[in-house]
Amino acid sequence: MDSPTQPREVQATKTSFRLIEAIQESGGAGVSELASRLDLAKSTVVYHLTTLERQEYLVQEGSEYHLGLRFFKLGQDAMGRRLPDAARKKVKDLAAKTDAEADYSVEEYGYIVLLYDQADSSAEPGFKTGSHHRMHNNAAGKAILATWDDSRVDEYVTQVGLPTRTEHTIGSRAELLEELAQVREQGYALNDEEYMRGYRSVSMVVDDADGGVYGALTVGGPSYRVSRETLQTEFRVPLAQAVDELRTELESSYPR
Missing domain, CATH: 3.30.450.40 (GAF domain)
Incomplete structure (x- = not known):
């Protein structure tokens, strides 16, 4: 249970970052691999990956997703x-x-x-x-x-x-x-x-x-x-x- 003095965490945000980190560690990954690795439903993985791709943080190459260069600018800053x-x-x-x-x-x-x-x-x-x-x-x-x-x-x-x-x-x-x-x-x-x-x-x-x-x-x-x-x-x-x-x-x- 969250402490009354601490703000609650957003689980959806945590899931997105888990996916980003898994993609980075793998050097690129597909929906099935990510769902299995993180024990997530494929539909959940698809929703998150689609959102991240539309925000230009991920790029899709064939069946795999990779980190987009938007992360490069964030890292430089x-x-x-x-x-x-x-x-x-x-x-x-x-x-x-x-x-x-x-x-x-x-x-x-x-x-x-x-x-x-x-x-x-x-x-x-x-x-x-x-x-x-x-x-x-x-x-x-x-x-x-x-x-x-x-x-x-x-x-x-x-x-x-x-x-x-x-x-x-x-x-x-x-x-x-x-x-x-x-x-x-x-x-x-x-x-x-x-x-x-x-x-x-x-x-x-x-x-x-x-x-x-x-x-x-x-x-x-x-x-x-x-x-x-x-x-x-x-x-x-x-x-x-x-x-x-x-x-x-x-x-x-x-x-x-």
């Missing part, structure tokens, strides 16, 4: 709100200085969202621009989690359950809290093949004087050329410099 030009420039500069992959990410709804990525020609990109990642299995996520108090971290743990991706991924609350305490002490977070095997990175938050967080800058690369020592020595210094410079620019241009 959403990204532009959280990705200042100064962050793009710092990412490019950081990638050039370290000869590695650099990126800028923000947190939203318990996910790390990669907004901008720049890799030197010799680097191997580990993530994709626009991708969403759980926070406990990567450097940017842990850097931002370390700015939260334990009660908020507990809410995150309850929400996601700390699923593991590799044998190095943090899988328990105690381990996560211990890691975050270390991040707070040293001022940076490491990803040592925790999101995927063969990739390491180091990240720092870009915060303001009041403790608010704009996002996180990260630099990393394939483990065959980036060791933990490389992260903590060669990469950490230019990363810290880039964070300080970006913080100054954002505080003057985007006061919180």
Whole structure:
């Protein structure tokens, strides 16, 4: 039952978004596939798909529906709100200085969202621009989690359950809290093949004087050329410099 202090959710709207997400995950899908996958009546699926197509959010190709380019404009607008030009420039500069992959990410709804990525020609990109990642299995996520108090971290743990991706991924609350305490002490977070095997990175938050967080800058690369020592020595210094410079620019241009 809905709380008297909370507005009710519209189930039809939720169904439309479930269909949109299923189409995105499948790379295109037909009515029967969607009805079976989401346990919906075919007639319900048809009504929603027809409405979304007429609003130009879906396109039909043969028997399959695909996302329309209207989503591209919405995504650009959403990204532009959280990705200042100064962050793009710092990412490019950081990638050039370290000869590695650099990126800028923000947190939203318990996910790390990669907004901008720049890799030197010799680097191997580990993530994709626009991708969403759980926070406990990567450097940017842990850097931002370390700015939260334990009660908020507990809410995150309850929400996601700390699923593991590799044998190095943090899988328990105690381990996560211990890691975050270390991040707070040293001022940076490491990803040592925790999101995927063969990739390491180091990240720092870009915060303001009041403790608010704009996002996180990260630099990393394939483990065959980036060791933990490389992260903590060669990469950490230019990363810290880039964070300080970006913080100054954002505080003057985007006061919180």
